[in-house]
Amino acid sequence: MPRHLLGIEGLSAESIEALLDLSETYIDTSRSLVKRRDVLAGRTLINIFFENSTRTRTSFEVAAKRLGADVINMEVAASSVKKGETLLDTAMTLNAMLPDALVVRHQESGAVSLLAQKVNCAVINAGDGQHEHPTQALLDALTIRRRKGTLRGLVVAICGDILHSRVARSNIHLLNIMGASVRVVGPATLIPTDIDRLGVEVHHSMRTGLRDADIVMMLRLQTERMSGSFVPSTSEYFRFFGLDQEKLKVAKPGALVMHPGPMNRGVEIDSAVADDLKRSVINEQVEMGVAVRMACLDALMGGRRNSVAGVV
C-alpha cells in the first residue's frame, strides 16, 4: 500500500519532527549554487490542480525538480469538473500512467482522500476544500522552529477567516500535536462551530487574541466573502481584524507575523506590517515551502520511505 500525506490530523510528533529535520537539509540544498539532488531521478510526479493555484503548484514543481523528478502539471478548470465522476475517472486515468506520486488540490473537502483510495501511488494533499493543507502547516512549523527553536510552549494566534480555511485547520492540528497553545481570532461569523473542541481558545478581539502571542498568523480573506453576510465590508473588517502595527503592539516584542499568501494588503494586513523585516517572515515561509515539499516528496517517493516514520 502506498503511503500518503492527506492531512496533519493523525500524524505523530515524531514524524512531524522527522519531516522538519529532513526539510532542514533541503534548505541547504536550495541555497547552494547547484540546487539539484537527484534522489528522485527517474520518478514521475503529477501535479493535478482542480482549483487554481500558482504558488503551491510552483512550489511543488520547484521542489520535485530540485530532487530530479519528472514533473507534469495538470490544471483542470474547476468548471469542467463539477461532477465527481470525473474526479475518479481522472484519478484512474492518471494512475494508469504509473506516476510515483500525485499532488492534488481540490475545492471539495475529502476529495483528495477519495482519490487516494483509487490509485496505487503516493498522494499528497495540496489542499482539499476547507479540510486540510498539510504542507502549508509543515512549512509554517519549519519557519517558526528555525526562528524560535521550538514550537513547544509558544502562543500562536491564527486570525481571520477560520471558517473557510484549510490552512487554519492543518495548523491547529500541527501546533497542538507539537505542544503550542493555539488561539483563533475573528468575527463570530468566520469561526466554525465547536472549534474549541479542536483544542483552541476562541477570541473575537485582536486585543485579547494577540496579547503576549509569540506568533501571529494572518489568513487570507477570500474576496467573495468580503462583503455580504459574513463581513459587512472590507473597511470594517480591516478596522477590527486587519493587522497593523497598533494591534501588533499587544503581542510579545519579538512576535513573528506570518501569512500563507497571497495577501490582501489593507484588508487583513497592513503593508507596514507585511513589509516589516523585523516582524514579517512571509517571504521566508515561501522559501521553507520548497524545502518542506522536497522533504515530503522524498519521504513518500524516495529511497528513504522507511526512515520518516508514521507518514500516512
Next chain:
Amino acid sequence: MAAPTDGRPVAYINARLIDPDAGTDQRGAVLIGDGKIADFGPGLFASGAPYGIETIDCKGHCLAPGIVDLRVHTGEPGEEHTETLDTAGKAAAAGGVTAMCVLPDNDPPFDDASLIEFVHRRARQVQLTKMYAYGALTMDLKGEQLAELGLLSEAGAVAFTDADSAIGNAQLMRRALYYARTFDALVVHLPQEPTLSGGAMTSGEVATRLGLAGNHPLAEAIMLERDVRLVEMTGARYHATKISTAQGVDIVRRAKARGLKVTCDTAPHYFALNELAVGDYRTFAKVVPPLRVEADRLAVIEGLRDGTIDAIVSDHRPQDVESKRVPFAQARPGVIGLETLLPVSLDLFHNGQLGLAAIWRLLSSGPARLFKLPGGRLEKGAPADLVLFDPDTAWVIDPDKFHSKTGNTAFDKRPTQGRVLKTIVDGRVIHRDATRWPAAV
C-alpha cells in the same frame, strides 16, 4: 413465487403473538380466512391444531402485523436503474413490510392524478407489498404553487408532501394547510428551514474537523415551531417527518401536550447512528436531515419511548454508485432501508429500550392509523397482513444480499439481530426466508 390465495383458511399456530394495540406479547395463534384475520388470540387452538384446515407451526417465532412503512422512494418512474416498484416491492416483502407509501419526488413528480393511478396500477401488477402513493403538496415540488390536492385525493393519494424539500414560504404553507383541511387531507412535511439546512452534515465538531458546511440542528426546531403555530391556526392534519434532534422531539412533545393535531416519525438512522458514522467522508451516511450528535440520538429514542414519535419509517432512498462515489458535499443524500428497518428497529428491543409490542406500534399500527390505512393490526376482519420473524437470529448486514437494486445502506457490515421468516399480505405468503422455511413448510 407466491401462490394466489384461494381463500381457504390457514392457521398459524404456536406463535409468539405481538399485538401492538393491546400491548401484548404472548403465545397464541392466528386463523386466516379469505385473506383476513378470522380469529386470533392466546386461547385459539390452545388445545391443539385444528383438524381439516391447513396448519402452520410457527415454532415459537414472533407473529405480528406487517410493517407499514410511510416513507419509501423508488426510482419508478424516472430513475428505474436505481429501483423499480417491483424491486422495491421485493425488498419490502423481504423486510417484513406489508404496506408502503411511495414518495412523490420522481420524474415526473406525482403532482398529477395519473401518476397516483400509475403507482396503484403497478402495485396491483407487482402483487407484493401494498403500495400507496403520496401526492405532491406543490406543483413540481417547487414550493411555489399548490398541487391539485382535491383531484389527487380523489385519485387515491394517501397524504401530501414535497418529500425531502421543505416549504420555506410560510404564507404558502399556511394556505397549503388550510386548503388540505378542505379535503381532510394529511400534510406531511420535512421540517427543515431551507436557509439553515444547506450543509452536508450536522454542524459541530465533526463537520468543523472535516471542513464540511454544517446543517444546523436549529433548522429543524425553527421550522417545526413555525409549523406548529400554523397547525394551531389552521386546524389542519399535520405530520412532521424524520425528526432528528432533541429540540425537534421536544417541540412535538409540547405541541401534543397542548392538544394539537401534530404527529411525527423518525427513521432508524436517527436512533441507531450519529454524526460519527460519517467517519472519513462516508457518503453512505449522508442523509437529509443529516445524522446528528449523540445527545440528539438519545433524545429520539426517548421520543419513541414516551409516545412523542408516532412511527418509524425506513426513509428508503436508493442511489446509484455514481451519485455516491464523489466528494461528500457533492454526493446525493439517502440510504436504502426497507430490508434493515426491522432488524435495526429491534435494536431498541435488544437494548432494553422498548418491548416488542411497543416497537410494533411504531412500525405497524401507529403508522397505519396515521394514514388511515387498513392492516397494521391484529383485529378480526382486518386484512391478514402479517410478518413472522425471529427477533434473535444474528446476522451481518450485507447489501449484496438485498433485493434492492442499489446498496447504499448506512448499516453495511453492521452485526444485527432479527430476521423476517415470512411476510404475508391478504393471507398470501409474499416472502419466505428460504434458509429457514423451505418451500415444503
